[in-house]
Amino acid sequence: MTQTAAPPEARETAPSPLRRMWLWGTAHAVDDLYQGLVPAVVPYFVLDRGYGYVAATGLTLAAALGASIPQPFFGLLVDRRRLDWFAPAGVALAGLGLGLAGLAGPYPLVLALLFLSGLGVAMFHPAAGKGAREAAGDSAAGMSIFAAGGSVGFFLAPVLATPALIAMGLGATALFIPPAVLIAFVMLRKHTRTAAGPAKARTGTDRWGPFAVLTAIEVVRSILWVGIITFIELYWIRHLGASHAVAGIALAGFMFGSVAGTLLGGRLADRFGAVRTTRIGGVLIIPLLVLLRFLPDEYAALAVALAVGIAINIPFAVLVKLAQDYLPTRPGTAAGVTLGLAMSVGGLFAPAFGLIAEHHGPEGVFTVLCGIPLAAVVLGMLLKRP
Numbered sequence: 001m002t003q004t005a006a007p008p009e010a011r012e013t014a015p016s017p018l019r020r021m022w023l024w025g026t027a028h029a030v031d032d033l034y035q036g037l038v039p040a041v042v043p044y045f046v047l048d049r050g051y052g053y054v055a056a057t058g059l060t061l062a063a064a065l066g067a068s069i070p071q072p073f074f075g076l077l078v079d080r081r082r083l084d085w086f087a088p089a090g091v092a093l094a095g096l097g098l099g100l101a102g103l104a105g106p107y108p109l110v111l112a113l114l115f116l117s118g119l120g121v122a123m124f125h126p127a128a129g130k131g132a133r134e135a136a137g138d139s140a141a142g143m144s145i146f147a148a149g150g151s152v153g154f155f156l157a158p159v160l161a162t163p164a165l166i167a168m169g170l171g172a173t174a175l176f177i178p179p180a181v182l183i184a185f186v187m188l189r190k191h192t193r194t195a196a197g198p199a200k201a202r203t204g205t206d207r208w209g210p211f212a213v214l215t216a217i218e219v220v221r222s223i224l225w226v227g228i229i230t231f232i233e234l235y236w237i238r239h240l241g242a243s244h245a246v247a248g249i250a251l252a253g254f255m256f257g258s259v260a261g262t263l264l265g266g267r268l269a270d271r272f273g274a275v276r277t278t279r280i281g282g283v284l285i286i287p288l289l290v291l292l293r294f295l296p297d298e299y300a301a302l303a304v305a306l307a308v309g310i311a312i313n314i315p316f317a318v319l320v321k322l323a324q325d326y327l328p329t330r331p332g333t334a335a336g337v338t339l340g341l342a343m344s345v346g347g348l349f350a351p352a353f354g355l356i357a358e359h360h361g362p363e364g365v366f367t368v369l370c371g372i373p374l375a376a377v378v379l380g381m382l383l384k385r386p
Contacts, residue, residue, distance in 0.1 A: 020135050021136060024149070027087065027124075027149070029156070031128070031150070031153065033157050035067060036154040038060060039158075040157050040162065045059060048169055048170050063118040065115065066114070066120075084131065087131060087187060090120045093123065095177050095179060095180020097120060099177035100173070100177075102170035129339055140274060141263075144317035146320075148262040151262050207327070207384070211334070215338065221316070221376065224372050226349060227372070229251075236250045238362055261316070262314075274321060275383045278315040279380040279383075281313075286370065291304050
């Protein structure tokens with residue numbers, strides 16, 4: 001029996017990836033805004049409240065623990081039950097926790113609120129990753145819109161927070177509560193779940209071996225990301241002799257490149273395949289990091305910082321989609337691990353980068369970073385097509 005092709009009108013009215021994914025991408029941006037706000041806000045607890053460095057580190061650790069470790073467990077819950085409300089509830093909790101932290105008095109209360117904010121982030125990612133994949137279907141470009149939303153949130157955090165904190169002090173954190181409440185309300189009103197009732201049965205065979213390789217690649221990317229994002233401004237100031245303004249432009253360029261790279265990676269994956277695109281990103285980053293490390297001009301290096309941001313994030317959305325392809329019956333777990341646990345592991349290496357910087361300066365950190373992507377290249381060769 002022959003199949004009839006879809007009429008031209010149906011093809012013309014099919015919604016674009018952007019129309020299907022705008023809400024998921026926006027929600028991801030708002031959610032990850034609160035992750036990006038933590039490092040932007042912590043210095044003001046030191047300046048305004050007189051917290052010591054150990055206490056300040058405790059705040060960062062509380063948010064990171066809340067955001068990372070619970071995500072795989074939330075993923076398991078999302079895969080077993082239809083918990084569509086997890087995504088809007090998570091982003092609302094993330095915003096409320098961080099927004100109230102600046103108003104709280106006792107240190108233990110601030111610590112608890114930042115942990116709750118991180119917990120909200122952990123609730124959001126598995127449910128949103130699963131819902132976004134259902135909306136995107138097999139389109140890597142669609143998933144790239146969802147993933148790029150997270151990069152946009154990180155990018156906007158210091159841009160929005162710094163002027164507000166300078167003008168109003170820590171009380172300015174309350175200004176960031178409304179976006180979380182608003183997007184949570186919109187998500188509930190738009191019925192972002194695909195259907196009511198019990199979860200749909202998912203078929204396929206979970207392939208844990210390739211998923212483990214993919215997770216290792218995500219860990220390598222996380223280590224690389226943390227090293228760059230922590231020391232890029234110091235590299236410009238102390239090694240290249242640039243002003244604080246130029247150093248800030250370098251950071252902004254890297255973050256903008258990260259957004260562009262995420263979107264580009266989705267397009268490349270739809271054309272060349274997810275595995276090949278992941279390998280392309282791993283190979284491209286090495287010469288770009290070497291060029292950044294040895295380029296002596298602070299202004300010429302700005303273009304390279306942008307290119308590094310693009311290259312490092314080419315595999316980002318692709319890895320999230322590929323993880324769900326490897327675990328077809330556990331899309332929430334796959335999203336929880338790739339977006340949460342693996343992405344947070346890099347933070348554990350921050351003290352090691354700090355020791356390197358103490359002895360060899362920020363340039364020593366970037367020298368080490370040049371070799372880290374080699375592990376991702378080797379691991380990329382072990383990836384299998386889903």
